[in-house]
Each structure stands twice: as structure tokens, then as C-alpha cells.
Amino acid sequence: MTVLREDVETTCWTPVCSYTDLLPERGACALVGDHQIALFRTFDGELFAVGNRDPFSGAQVLSRGIVGTRAGEPSVASPMHKQVFSLVTGVCMDDPEVVVPTYPVRIVGGAVEVGVR
Incomplete structure (x- = not known):
């Protein structure tokens, strides 16, 4: 289980799919409230x-990006222009001034839940 932020007490958790629905190294998109969120499961089972x-x-395409690692950090390359984003921090590894939002994610009873404030 990976929780990406420490503010989990103020987070509203929404179940989006079963853990087994997420294929390793493939993205999936979920609509949580009015947020389009790209979900990723790595080969070692971590969720981002x-x-x-x-x-x-x-x-709205990051869920269709190429999942991998850069400098040992899980990342996704955009399918549009190939910029690479850290799945841990959301920082663009090609242009550190650009950041995508990250969301906490957890597994509860086999269901993947994403948190938004």
C-alpha cells in the first residue's frame, strides 16, 4: 500500500476499482469527483x-503513458510529447518547474481507493 501524502485525515476516500483490475506497468484512468486521475501499479505491486x-x-492522457523508472524512481512518460513525470512527486523530470498533482492511494479489502481533499 502506498499513501502519497500525509494529510490522510482530511482526505475523502473513493473506491475506484479492484486491485487485480490494475495491470502491472499499465495505467488506468478514474474519475473521482471532478478529478481525472491516472492510476498505476508497478511490477512490485506499489500503487501511484x-x-x-x-x-x-x-x-487527459497520462494514464496511457509509458511506465518505467528514471534514476531509480517510478515514472510515466506522456504519450504526447514524451516528458517524464515522477509517480512519487509528480515533478516533471525533464522540466522540474512543471508538476502534476499526486493523490493518496490505498487498498481496502481488495479495492483500490483514491483520496481527494
């Missing part, structure tokens, strides 16, 4: 959730 909007193109 970031905003689905590519800040460079404006398209």
Missing part, C-alpha cells in the same frame, strides 16, 4: 495516482 492531464499538451 497522479493527475491525468498532461500539462504540456493539455490532453
Whole structure:
């Protein structure tokens, strides 16, 4: 289980899918409230959730990106212009001034839940 933020007490948790629905190294998109969220499960089973909007193109496509690692950190490359974003921090590894939002994610009874404030 990975929780990406420490403010879990003020977070509203929404179940989005079963853990087994998420394929390793593949993204999936979930609508949580009015947030499009890209979910990722790594080969080692960790879960990550970031905003689905590519800040460079404006398209909601990060869930369709290429999952991998850069400098040992889990990452996703946008399918539009190939900028790489950290799944841990949301920081663009090609342009550190650009950041996508990250969301806490957890597993409860086999269901993946994403938290938003």
C-alpha cells in the first residue's frame, strides 16, 4: 500500500476499482469527483495516482503513458510529447518547474481507493 501524502485525515476516500483490475506497468484512468486521475501499479505491486492531464499538451492522457523508472524512481512518460513525470512527486523530470498533482492511494479489502481533499 502506498499513501502519497500525509494529510490522510482530511482526505475523502473513493473506491475506484479492484486491485487485480490494475495491470502491472499499465495505467488506468478514474474519475473521482471532478478529478481525472491516472492510476498505476508497478511490477512490485506499489500503487501511484497522479493527475491525468498532461500539462504540456493539455490532453487527459497520462494514464496511457509509458511506465518505467528514471534514476531509480517510478515514472510515466506522456504519450504526447514524451516528458517524464515522477509517480512519487509528480515533478516533471525533464522540466522540474512543471508538476502534476499526486493523490493518496490505498487498498481496502481488495479495492483500490483514491483520496481527494
